[in-house]
Amino acid sequence: MSASFTSLIYTYIGFPLLAIVVLNLIGKKHMEKFCAPIGCAVGVVQAVTSVITMLLLLQYNKAAVNFSQFWDMSVSTEAAYFSVDAISAIVLFCIGMVTAASFLTAAGMREEKMFNYTNVMLILVLGMSGIALVTDLFSLYVFLEITGIASFVLIALHRDIIGLEGSFKYLVMSAVASAFILAGLSFIYMETGSLRYDAVAEMLAGNTAAEPMLIWLAFLFLIAGFSIKSGIVPFHGWLPDAYQSAPAPVSVVLGGIVTKMAGVYAIIRIMSDFLLGTYSVINLAFMLLGLLSIVMGALAAIAQGDFKRILAYSSISQIGYIVLGASTGSMIGLIGAVLHFFNHATFKTTLFVNSAAVERQTGTTEIERLGGLQKQMPVTGVSSVLAFLSTAGIPPLAGFWSKLLIIIAAWQAGGPLIAGIALVASILTAAYFLRLQRKVFFGPVEEHLSTVKEARGGIAVSAVALSAVTVVVGLLFPVLLQILQAQGLL
């Protein structure tokens, strides 16, 4: 493995840090107009680096690359280090993509607090990349908190009362969730004396727990904590408020990636790295929580009257699919979950970018006050249709394939009933999105909207680019599945 490869990986942490330092050394006065390009560049570099990482991993045929940060860490094998494997590379690509989309949206919205927004966004990127890179449960907690703190500040960025309210609710729920996660970690630590993924996996696989109660207790707390963080029903109360109250570019990144990194990614990690064996009831618990989220999220989405709120409940429902896939414990389910993670990042970001475009051009996101925007805003309308078809799992778009894998895995693991419920809930997805499309884009033009124009600049660019990703990935999916099959993974 070449040295350039290892140094390449440092860009994940180094580049955002460098951007923060440069921005603040030169100062707000001179840098304000460069904020959006710098932010986009950070996102794009992240995405490109992750693609290169992926290709190199394939070429050298390695499962993961480890690296440390500052200085010698060979004092003890207990050292916490960073590592990139296939799942992290995919997730890092999503982070880069959504970050770029969010900055484009902010530039298109002429966000007036651009400098502050950029600084905190870069911290958020660092936090999320950290979550993807760590190999130790405690470091995972540290980066979860960074992600959390950055999101609270971003939601409250404009200091309007709505944002402050959403932010405070998120903060309290997230703090409680973090406390639960830490409690779970200390119970695991009592058993293993280490929080590294491999040490914990070894203990769970070998079933060498001296006091099995501790493991049950630990997972009880971990399930509660991660469910709150990912907004799974019945722990979802804060999520729609946070999404709705955030400024538009912030809800793009919140809905696109943040809650998935903060909660679902950890669940995927636990399910992929730890073979639960004797504790497989935990799989079942996550499966049922996932199913509950799918159904309740979709039902609640049908009843909402706000564009962003519908998207928030839709996120709860789609996160349910990811959790369901990951918790089946099979390779198909896991691949389905990771791919759905990627797809959801793409299409939910598209939809939030569309809601930002609608909000900017019409000044509202209440669907009752919108209508017939398809003619005036063709780019937004078409990309929204594509994204929703993908969400609903209509072939040949990307969402269809990942949902298919998840439902097959759910059938194998939990029988036809669970798979059937997941399938039927797909139809509910179509129902709430049809309602959204009909109210916002189709039908006669509302009189007060007759002068509305298409949003230009960054918003349109990111909507088009994200739609292209949805379509292209969808068309390439059969090829991808063949590659996976050739690797013996399916």
Add this chain to the structure above:
Amino acid sequence: MNETILLICLAFIVIAAIACAMFRSMLKCAVSLAVVSALLACVLYLMGATWAALFELSVCAGLVTVVFASAISLTSTSRHQPENEEEHRKRVAGLPFILIATGMMLMVVIAATGFHIEPQANAALVGLSFKDVLWNMRQADVLGQIIVILAGAFAVAILFKESDKA
């Protein structure tokens, strides 16, 4: 001997926490939290975690209390009529009973399941100092701490700055 002091500290921690939950005056509430922190620092010290004890005492019992005290004084001229004594007492009266119930439930569970955890010797970290562990083994966390502090600085700059408009 140490163990007796530790047990006494633990008992007082619970008492101070209950007081914190029951006090109507916010300032008393914040001070009780500081007492919990200080007692916790004693526990950490007696268990041999001297660095953690130092942090707990100076940062949690000190800095956090200052933050809460200033937040309370900044928001003390509340238009909202604070709830009366009676109402507050009714609201928190359940706590001792819940705690007694929790304690008894824990005892029953521990007795019924034969739950036990015993301290054991550890050879893995012998000969290392706290410095080695924090700076060499936990680099990811140190990096995380730096980023958290950065985030805190931006948060303070954004939230506390008196606004130019509105």
Add this chain to the structure above:
Amino acid sequence: MNTLTMAMLVTAFLLIVTGLFMLVRTNNLIRIIIAVEIVMKAITLLLILAGYINGSELLPQAFIVTVIVIEVVVAVVAAGIAIRIYRHNGDLDIRKLNRLNG
């Protein structure tokens, strides 16, 4: 049975219950933050207990120091948001936070 480990475990659980009770039974934003802090004290206790059981305080000590740093930043951000809400609403009552409904 080791009295000390059990006593610490029970204390930690009682603190968690106290904190959560305070969290749900109050309408005051700053009290809510203090309640979260109490839960975090329980976590510190659990971490040091974990170290005691494993025979080495070094690693949990590093954990606790990190947790304390994070805890302070979260408390400061939360207090900042609470003060901002106070500036808007004129009080700290959580029941006044009802602008987001659906």
